[in-house]
Amino acid sequence: MTIRATKAAYVALLLLTAIGYLWGLFRNGFANEYYAAAVQAGAISWKAWFFAAFDAPGFITVDKTPGALWVMGLSARLFGFSSWSMLLPQALMGVGTVALLYACVRRWFSAPAALLAGVIMAVTPVSVLMFRFNNPDALLVLLLTSAAYAVTRAISSEHHPARWMVLAGALVGFAFLTKMTQAFLVLPALAFAYLLAGRKGVWVRVRNTALAGIAMVLGGGWWIAIVELMPASARPYIGGSRTNSIVELALGYNGLSRLSGSAARSGPGAEATGLQRLLDPEYAGQILWLLPVALISAVALLVMRGGRGARGAVAQQAAFGAGVDRSGRRAFVVLWAGWLVVTGAVFVLMDGTVHSYYMIALAPPIAALSGAGLVLLWSRRDELIARAALSGGALLTAGISFGLLSRASTGALPYAVLTIGVLAAGLLLVNSSQFRVLTAGLLVGTALAGPLTYSIQTISVRKGGTMPTAGPTSSSGGGRSGALISGTATSQVPAELTALLDGASGYTWAAAAVSAHTAAPLELATGRPVIAIGGFNGTNPTPTLTDFQHLIASNQIRYFIDGVSLPNAIATWVRTTYQPTTISGTTVYDLTSPTPT
Structure with a gap:
């Protein structure tokens, strides 16, 4: 040549x-909404950007x-x-x-x-x-x-x-x-x-x-x-x-x-x-x-x-x-x-x-x-x-x-x-x-x-989630190109729920949810910070129940989104302490209104 x-x-x-x-x-x-939420957080906060925090206030990293x-x-x-x-x-x-x-x-x-x-x-x-x-x-x-x-x-x-x-x-x-x-x-x-x-x-x-x-x-x-x-x-918890x-x-x-x-x-x-x-x-x-x-x-x-x-x-x-x-x-x-x-x-x-x-x-x-x-x-x-x-x-x-x-x-x-x-x-x-x-x-x-x-075929179809695969969706494992495992895709977050979280502008975190699988789509759909309790899959030991109760007492979290059936002390406490509301099929707890005793 x-x-x-x-x-x-x-x-x-x-x-x-x-x-x-x-x-x-x-x-x-x-694509992978877990990392996308962190990118969004980094675009809002330099602290979140530096530490690769999942949420803009910097509660936990990816x-x-x-x-x-x-x-x-x-x-x-x-x-x-x-x-x-x-x-x-x-x-x-x-x-x-x-x-x-x-x-x-x-x-x-x-x-x-x-x-x-x-x-x-x-x-x-x-x-x-x-x-x-x-x-x-x-x-x-x-x-x-x-x-x-x-x-x-x-x-x-x-x-x-x-x-x-x-x-x-x-x-x-x-x-x-x-x-x-x-x-x-x-x-x-x-x-x-x-x-x-x-x-x-x-x-x-x-x-x-x-x-x-x-x-x-x-x-x-x-x-x-x-x-x-x-x-x-002085920094987020290491997810x-x-x-x-x-x-x-x-x-x-x-x-x-x-x-x-x-x-x-x-x-x-x-x-x-x-x-x-x-x-x-x-x-x-x-x-x-x-x-x-x-x-x-x-x-x-x-x-x-x-x-x-x-x-x-x-x-x-x-x-x-x-x-x-x-x-x-x-x-x-x-x-x-x-x-x-x-x-x-x-x-x-x-x-x-x-x-x-x-x-x-x-x-x-x-x-x-x-x-x-x-x-x-x-x-x-x-x-x-x-x-x-x-x-x-x-x-x-x-x-x-x-x-x-x-x-x-x-x-x-x-x-x-x-x-x-x-x-x-x-x-x-x-x-x-x-x-x-x-x-x-x-x-x-x-x-x-x-x-x-x-x-x-990879270019011609949507690829997303935490375990994407190249090639046709009909091949083995092709179904893995969907949303976050056991979570909800951003496009599937109900408009009523999005509007509810949008209204929580006076709080550090609009909501909290067990695991990033539930929290990430909410964070991306609303642009509001959401605490991912337990990190990626809900098993990290943060926040503790005491920490979570302190955040509520100091008016830093407005809602709890109940979306994952993992055994979790915080979720159990919320269910027994607050009155649930169903919004477009999603169970939501207003953390400012305890159940009357």
């Missing part, structure tokens, strides 16, 4: 990615660190709080991730390899889902891909590798402030890649890696230190923790308990551990499409060397570009395959809470390895081993696509994709120059048809 053609293709890739991620973005509404909410909150402050202003930065993060992945691959491989990697990243169904959603995973993946780019630059830098490694460490640190310990799963791959292939001496590489570690601790630790050292009375501690939240609820299963399990694959988790239709539909190709590519990139003679040199440059060295290619595989294997192993073996959308963390390494490996194998297709690898990859991909598409479609599409894959495999084995363009087109079609179909 000429330089002009490469630039045009790159711009087209980013433009089409932006269109796809922004198209009909309003359709998802407030159960994550605030990185992603900071970005969405700033957008809401700039454009006014709405579904669009909240989700816009998420979509732009997707475009940025594709751009950075292209840059990572392009450092060592040809433009076609980088473009193919970018396309695969852009159309991976779970990428399309999460970059149009308000969960922290979008920013997490952008930051980790940025860290991978920084390490890539450090490896090839003659003069400033330390600066790039420090940047990589700081990015991982901020990723920790986005989704806590999941950010650390890429550390072995980043560190080993640089230690293996950095241009400086061994001790300089060790020093630079240590500097990256210090930058990581500072990048993620400053906020943790502030929250942990601040008196509890998700049992002891009001951000360290406990990071290392316990969002750390070791996710691996060990000591936390309550949730998600369709929570009971199944091992590789069979990835074969669950809900998980497979998010990420499995090109996973075998990525693994085949990693092996090919490691074992295949430059061909002999002029023809081999041409093939070498077609795959890798000019000026690339073998140690750089080896570091590329260590970085991306290490990311894929370590993160993937944790996801399939973890015995605690796991959700299928976590699989977005596997999308960058799958895309990078597949793009580079497929172009390498194609450039070496005159060799039997390369043709066999391409044929095997085509058949595996076609089989996976057929299985997944068959679950969601009764039409001809699954059979068409399977036929394309078989034809591509057959033509590769024949290896006729007459069918070179046709074979390449069939290979690309086999690789992209399945995930692109799921991605289009």
